[in-house]
Amino acid sequence: MTRLTGPVAVVVDHLDGALTTPSAEVLTQARALTSADVVAISLDAPDVTALGRYGVAAVYAPQLGDLSSTVSAVAAEAVLAASAAAHPEAVLMVSSFAGKELAARLAVAFDSGAIVDATGITVDEDGLLASKTVLQGSWDTTCRVVRGTPVLALKPTVIEAEEVDEPTTPQVLDVPVDFSQTARQVAVLSRTPHPRGRAPLAEARTVVAGGRGTEGDFTLINALADELEATVGATRVATDEGWIDHASQIGQTGVTISPRLYIGAGISGAIHHTAGMQSAQTIVAINNDPEAPIFEMADLGIVGDLNDVIPQAVEELRRLRSEQ
Known part of the structure; x- marks a missing residue:
């Protein structure tokens, strides 16, 4: 089975302090793609124990100061700083609304490409391949980022989250970030989460x-x-x-x-x-x-x-x- 030889970074999401199931699915996918480490980039206080259950070797924690990760420019610059420290071969995330916006910003900054709404990711001799449906679901496609660091967003529920047999003890690495004026131009004054009964x-x-x-x-x-x-x-x-x-x-x-x-x-x-x-x-x-x-x-x-x-x-x- 062909695998990447370098680390894969996963931008993980948390809800009420706990790792989300879609992020656990992406971590599971990432483990199948590389023979090296899977590292996490967390813009919230990381659930280190849960990340260890999914085989994360290290957690990169960008220091946001008084800025909010819900601002896409802030999130993108934070992930870029963490990526510069981790040197991943690819960056993965959940294909949510926020994830898609983040993927686009990262691809521009990396001078690479982004593939969102992926339903599967594999590796061949030329790198990562992502599958997805397009044109109102009438076509199944296979896509590749042909230059730079690939940025891929995986749709929730397309794979089953699986814990590793032997949990790791991830080291949390603080990452300083020099935010631009663009990132600082938006301030989040309030947030009202939608009630969560059934799953979104x-x-x-x-x-x-x-x-x-x-x-x-x-x-x-x-x-x-x-x-x-x-x-x-x-x-x-x-x-x-x-x-x-x-x-x-x-x-x-x-x-x-x-x-x-x-x-x-x-x-x-x-x-x-x-x-x-x-x-x-x-x-x-x-x-x-x-x-x-x-x-x-x-x-x-x-x-x-x-x-x-x-x-x-x-x-x-x-x-x-x-x-x-």
């Missing part, structure tokens, strides 16, 4: 989505999602009608997801929705129209009224859980 759509391993067929009632969608510990999504019609918040919209003008399991109920399968979910590993469709386009991509299609099908599914899931 982009990070969810299981998604239950509803469309026009719900006729505005997402009670059954939520009930099935509760049984599966899933996140609820929706089509543009459902959000435009005000049946559910716009943050739940999946598709071209919403969130692009890659869950392990996607269940669509009352969804016809218009391209503006399917472009955002067709990279799901398993697709289940429930629709009373046997000619609905979504059945063409479904691994399992159920022709029936969601008001009949979902209660049966919920009942069976509860029965199975009671027998465990």
